Amino acid sequence: MTAQALIGKILFYILVFIIVVVSVFPFYYAIVTSFASGSQLFQINYWPPSLDLTNYNTVLFARNFPRSVLNSLFIATTTVVFALFLAVTASYALARVRFRGRGLLLVTILAVSMFPQIAVLAGLYELVRFLGLYNTPWAMILSYTIFTLPFTVWVLTTFMRDLPIEIEEAAIVDGATPWVIITQVFLPLLWPALVTTGLLAFIGAWNEFLFALTFTIQETQRTVPVAIALLSGASVQEIPWGPIMAASVVVTVPLVVLVLIFQRKIVAGLTAGGVKG
Numbered sequence: 541m542t543a544q545a546l547i548g549k550i551l552f553y554i555l556v557f558i559i560v561v562v563s564v565f566p567f568y569y570a571i572v573t574s575f576a577s578g579s580q581l582f583q584i585n586y587w588p589p590s591l592d593l594t595n596y597n598t599v600l601f602a603r604n605f606p607r608s609v610l611n612s613l614f615i616a617t618t619t620v621v622f623a624l625f626l627a628v629t630a631s632y633a634l635a636r637v638r639f640r641g642r643g644l645l646l647v648t649i650l651a652v653s654m655f656p657q658i659a660v661l662a663g664l665y666e667l668v669r670f671l672g673l674y675n676t677p678w679a680m681i682l683s684y685t686i687f688t689l690p691f692t693v694w695v696l697t698t699f700m701r702d703l704p705i706e707i708e709e710a711a712i713v714d715g716a717t718p719w720v721i722i723t724q725v726f727l728p729l730l731w732p733a734l735v736t737t738g739l740l741a742f743i744g745a746w747n748e749f750l751f752a753l754t755f756t757i758q759e760t761q762r763t764v765p766v767a768i769a770l771l772s773g774a775s776v777q778e779i780p781w782g783p784i785m786a787a788s789v790v791v792t793v794p795l796v797v798l799v800l801i802f803q804r805k806i807v808a809g810l811t812a813g814g815v816k817g
Contacts, residue, residue, distance in 0.1 A: 567789075567792065567796075569586075570785045570788050570789055570792075571588075571785075571789055572585055572586065572587065572588050573585075573781065573782065573785040574595050574596065574782065574785040574786040574788075574789050575588040575589070575590060575591055575592050575593075575595070576588070576589055576592070576595075576782060577592055577594055577595065577782050594782070595782035595783045595785065595786035596786045596790070598780075598782075598783045598786070599783050599786045599787045599790060600790070603759075604759045604760060604762070604767065605764075605767055605787065607759075607760055608762050608763055608764050608766070608767035609764055609790075609791065611677060611761065611762065611763050611764075612745075612746055612763040612764040612765075612791075614677060615677050615680045615681055615684070615745055615763060616684075616741075616742045616745035616746045617742070618677075618681050619680075619681050619684040619685050619688060619741060619742075619745040620738045620741045620742050620745070622681065622685045623684075623685050623688040623689055623692050623737070623738075623741050624692065624734060624737065624738055624741075626685070626689060626693075627689060627692035627693045627696050627737065628696060628722060628726075628727070628730070628734075629722065630649075630689075630693050630696075630697075631693055631696035631697040631699075631700050632700060632718065632721075632722050632726065634646055634693070634697045635697045635700040635701045636700065636708065646693075646694070646697065649689070649690050649693050649694070650690050650694060651690075652686070652687075652689070652690050653687065653690035653691060657687070657750050657751065658750065661750065661751070661754060664683055664686075664751070665754060665755070667682075668682065668683070668755055673755075674755060674757075675755070675756055675757050675758060675761055676761065677761065679751075679755035679756075680745070680748070680751055680752055680755060680756075680763065683751045683755070684741075684744065684745040684748060684751070687744070688741040688744060688745070691737065691740065691741075692737040692741060695733055695736060695737050696730065696733050696734075696737060699730060699732070699733035700726065700730065703726065703729055707725060707729075708721055708725065708726075711725050735802050739798060739799065739802055742798075743795055746764070746791070746795065747765060748763075748765065749765040749766065749769065752765060752766045753766050753769070764787075764791045767787070768784060768787045768788060768791070771783060771784050771787065
């Protein structure tokens with residue numbers, strides 16, 4: 541290895557180290573702060589001063605926080621199920637069925653995701669009230685599914701276009717219907733894309749705040765982000781930073797674990813269609 545190549549490799553690893561530190565340090569400091577209490581919250585500590593679980597006990601045994609976690613889990617899981625079901629059927633039509641205006645329809649679906657949440661909040665609020673879904677989990681499920689579908693449809697359509705046409709032709713010769721082709725032929729091959737879109741949809745629904753705050757009014761119907769945001773005091777000194785950090789760690793660790801478990805399939809799903817053979 542030449543000196544120039546060695547220097548380039550060293551600089552590359554230094555850059556990777558800096559990126560990792562910048563990305564991971566905020567979460568690490570939240571973990572450190574979650575074990576602090578009293579005046580320790582306002583001191584700079586790069587290592588937990590003590591393994592005090594008071595903040596975690598305060599959060600986990602709070603009146604409504606466990607209920608908020610269950611609400612978020614139900615809403616995010618249901619959103620993923622609906623989004624993937626609609627996206628798989630839509631992507632089959634957009635990738636395999638030839639009809640006029642297919643490209644325009646795909647662009648229109650993508651255009652839906654270009655609108656910021658605040659721009660459609662008033663109209664979506666009126667729709668939720670009209671359907672009688674206000675202050676129910678289904679209000680969030682409806683809004684999250686609408687905003688999740690464009691991404692899932694695009695990823696699954698790109699992935700499905702790369703599947704060999706011979707597989708579908710063989711299934712048709714054997715008398716398979718489109719539904720059988722989707723569920724028994726394509727679904728086993730779509731796992732990387734399904735894991736990618738499903739996990740990203742879950743994270744988006746789990747972390748969403750604006751719709752969850754607007755469409756709920758009772759504490760028992762709130763999701764985790766809203767529950768954490770409402771942990772506040774009259775002044776900066778009175779804000780329960782310790783419980784807030786503990787709650788943030790509790791709701792973030794499961795997402796980190798899921799990403800680490802499915803990281804290979806996530807990469808495979810995101811790079812689908814990147815290479816044409």
